Amino acid sequence: MELQRPLAVCLAALTAFPAIAQTTNEDETVELGTLVLESATRTETPVDETTRSVSVIDRETVQEQRRVDNTIGDILSKQVPGFSQSTEANSDFGQTLRGRTFLTLIDGVPQSTPLRDGRRSLNSIGAEAIEQIEIIRGGTAMYGFGATGGLVNIITKRPEDGAFNLEVGTGLSFSTQHVDDSLTWETSLNVSGRTGKLDYVFSGSFLQRGGRFDADGDRIPADPVGAQGGIADSDTSNLMLKLGYQLTEDQRLEVSTLYYNMEQDSNFAGISFAGDPDTDTKTPAVRGNFNPVNPGTENRNISLKYSNEDLLGSSVDLQFYHADIDIVYSKFPGFSQTRIGSEKLGARLTVDTPVTLGASEFNVIWGFDYLHDETRQTATDGPNTSPFLEQDAYAGFVQVNAPIGDIGKISGGMRHEIIDVDVSDFNRADGSFVPGGTLEFEETLFNISGTLYLTDRTDIYAGFSQGFTVADIGRSITDNTFATVSQASSEAQKTDNYEIGLRTKQNRWDGTIAMFFNESDNGATFDQNLNIVKQPEQIWGVEATLDVYATDTLTLGGTFTWMAGEVDLDGDGSFEEDLPSTRIAPAKITAYADYAPNDKWRARLQALYSADRNVNSTQFGGTSDIDDYLVFDLYGEIYDIAGGTVELGVDNIFNNEYTPVINQAYDSSFAYARAPGRTVSIGYTRRF
Numbered sequence: 001m002e003l004q005r006p007l008a009v010c011l012a013a014l015t016a017f018p019a020i021a022q023t024t025n026e027d028e029t030v031e032l033g034t035l036v037l038e039s040a041t042r043t044e045t046p047v048d049e050t051t052r053s054v055s056v057i058d059r060e061t062v063q064e065q066r067r068v069d070n071t072i073g074d075i076l077s078k079q080v081p082g083f084s085q086s087t088e089a090n091s092d093f094g095q096t097l098r099g100r101t102f103l104t105l106i107d108g109v110p111q112s113t114p115l116r117d118g119r120r121s122l123n124s125i126g127a128e129a130i131e132q133i134e135i136i137r138g139g140t141a142m143y144g145f146g147a148t149g150g151l152v153n154i155i156t157k158r159p160e161d162g163a164f165n166l167e168v169g170t171g172l173s174f175s176t177q178h179v180d181d182s183l184t185w186e187t188s189l190n191v192s193g194r195t196g197k198l199d200y201v202f203s204g205s206f207l208q209r210g211g212r213f214d215a216d217g218d219r220i221p222a223d224p225v226g227a228q229g230g231i232a233d234s235d236t237s238n239l240m241l242k243l244g245y246q247l248t249e250d251q252r253l254e255v256s257t258l259y260y261n262m263e264q265d266s267n268f269a270g271i272s273f274a275g276d277p278d279t280d281t282k283t284p285a286v287r288g289n290f291n292p293v294n295p296g297t298e299n300r301n302i303s304l305k306y307s308n309e310d311l312l313g314s315s316v317d318l319q320f321y322h323a324d325i326d327i328v329y330s331k332f333p334g335f336s337q338t339r340i341g342s343e344k345l346g347a348r349l350t351v352d353t354p355v356t357l358g359a360s361e362f363n364v365i366w367g368f369d370y371l372h373d374e375t376r377q378t379a380t381d382g383p384n385t386s387p388f389l390e391q392d393a394y395a396g397f398v399q400v401n402a403p404i405g406d407i408g409k410i411s412g413g414m415r416h417e418i419i420d421v422d423v424s425d426f427n428r429a430d431g432s433f434v435p436g437g438t439l440e441f442e443e444t445l446f447n448i449s450g451t452l453y454l455t456d457r458t459d460i461y462a463g464f465s466q467g468f469t470v471a472d473i474g475r476s477i478t479d480n481t482f483a484t485v486s487q488a489s490s491e492a493q494k495t496d497n498y499e500i501g502l503r504t505k506q507n508r509w510d511g512t513i514a515m516f517f518n519e520s521d522n523g524a525t526f527d528q529n530l531n532i533v534k535q536p537e538q539i540w541g542v543e544a545t546l547d548v549y550a551t552d553t554l555t556l557g558g559t560f561t562w563m564a565g566e567v568d569l570d571g572d573g574s575f576e577e578d579l580p581s582t583r584i585a586p587a588k589i590t591a592y593a594d595y596a597p598n599d600k601w602r603a604r605l606q607a608l609y610s611a612d613r614n615v616n617s618t619q620f621g622g623t624s625d626i627d628d629y630l631v632f633d634l635y636g637e638i639y640d641i642a643g644g645t646v647e648l649g650v651d652n653i654f655n656n657e658y659t660p661v662i663n664q665a666y667d668s669s670f671a672y673a674r675a676p677g678r679t680v681s682i683g684y685t686r687r688f
Contacts, residue, residue, distance in 0.1 A: 115474050157201050170683065205238045224671070235262070370395075471493035525580060557591070565583060
């Protein structure tokens with residue numbers, strides 16, 4: 001199936017949506033709650049007032065999607081334009097935002113490990129604990145420290161009104177091909193409330209997964225992408241506690257802590273097969289366990305926040321945090337099993353100062369960030385061949401948000417980053433000794449964006465933003481034949497991001513469309529020997545969303561993403577090859593129909609189409625063409641059953657057999673696993 005046919009069908013359907021909406025009363029307006037974004041400007045801003053491309057996934061959507069999707073990466077791939085297709089695994093390697101890596105925060109605490117990129121940032125919290133996910137599409141200088149492709153800010157649950165609120169839930173899921181061996185069950189408990197000046201939230205969940213099976217009923221290897229990490233045969237615990245105290249009318253103190261632990265203990269592993277993968281072959285799962293230590297992810301966060309809404313006329317937010325992340329990878333036969341540990345200590349200060357100059361009123365947002373990061377990659381069953389990395393990073397920033405009369409608004413500012421990385425002495429895998437040293441980086445990043453109100457319902461926005469990251473400096477030092485560590489000072493990456501977009505909110509429908517372009521002189525990919533390579537690159541694409549409130553009971557919508565990218569292999573200014581499919585995903589179309597006829601039940605049918613991609617690349621992940629696939633999911637809720645809600649989810653309803661994009665991009669016999677076949681989940685939740 002080629003892209004043209006399903007694309008034409010989807011575009012025809014999307015084109016028809018406004019016509020459907022116009023058959024209703026033009027004076028009838030659908031009132032929606034105002035979503036508030038905390039990430040774009042580091043202060044609370046309504047989504048429709050931002051000057052950037054943003055997406056917000058609310059609590060209801062997260063909770064319903066977890067019934068048909070297993071990880072945060074799955075949810076984002078089906079909900080957010082510009083976000084790559086899911087890896088169907090525990091790793092987000094191969095998942096990019098507009099073709100680049102992104103910074104992940106949980107309540108403002110960074111989860112990414114840019115010194116040695118572990119690619120587990122999306123899978124370091126349970127969905128049950130999430131209130132909202134905010135995504136800034138495109139590099140952002142407001143946060144820095146790695147946000148070259150954008151920002152994913154995960155916000156944990158907030159306290160509800162009332163002295164005591166209790167919610168308990170349980171559920172199970174299974175493959176329709178192998179019910180017993182695939183059986184997965186979970187249980188959750190959420191408690192929250194407010195009493196006097198104190199408020200609190202506790203969320204706890206436990207998930208025990210069975211095996212995973214493809215559409216043919218064949219067991220999928222426990223690690224479907226070789227050594228990047230799988231989720232089959234695993235136990236996951238997630239605990240979150242948040243306490244807040246209203247010191248005065250304007251002052252608040254909040255402490256939150258998160259513990260997440262996912263551990264895989266499987267008796268099945270994947271083995272390479274003879275020959276090259278094709279449409280009739282797949283990596284088999286065989287009995288055995290190569291791992292000296294069980295793979296998984298352990299994440300511990302603690303954060304202390306102080307806010308004052310009126311300190312000498314300014315609003316002040318101050319945060320201190322500590323994060324400790326430990327990632328254990330699956331062992332690949334013939335190599336040592338490795339693990340990455342990253343311990344972070346940091347602080348953020350954000351001050352929002354209103355300013356009046358004559359008849360002009362605007363806001364100046366300014367502050368300071370500090371991040372101390374200690375990262376080490378070690379082997380569980382062999383010699384260590386990577387250095388110990390210790391980073392101190394400082395950044396000051398200032399941002400001005402100003403209205404332009406009644407016709408629009410403008411936002412612009414700068415951020416200055418200073419990053420020092422101490423690198424220990426180490427021996428490479430070939431036995432060569434590399435003396436340590438200190439790398440020093442200093443960059444000033446600029447951004448400017450603006451919105452023009454074309455009508456009271458439609459506006460156009462455009463912007464420029466820069467991002468900066470040390471871009472897996474640990475891998476660069478280990479792979480490349482630098483005689484001294486100081487030679488790696490050229491390995492950092494700075495990106496320039498441009499975008500222009502249009503958004504509209506009509507009586508019965510709303511939509512967005514955006515075009516983007518980003519470029520870097522030092523983009524990171526891998527050669528065929530899996531050595532990291534830094535080369536000039538450029539990426540461009542188009543994103544669109546559409547939601548139609550066809551009737552009071554039926555909502556239709558979808559998203560569209562297309563992007564392309566090229567790399568300059570020899571630095572002569574000519575871009576000779578495509579970027580590989582580990583960076584640039586095929587075109588993606590999502591669609592949904594949500595039907596809620598009454599207060600007793602509702603249902604949602606959704607689809608994701610991933611197109612073909614023909615690749616011209618000699619880099620790893622770029623030597624094979626990508627085949628298309630189409631997947632449908634179904635979600636339903638039945639209310640007031642024994643005082644609670646019954647949830648039903650069916651992932652891959654039609655049991656379609658397909659291979660995820662990342663597995664096709666690997667084009668390797670050890671990582672050519674299929675995606676899961678039809679999976680049914682049933683859950684029950686009750687509030688007290």
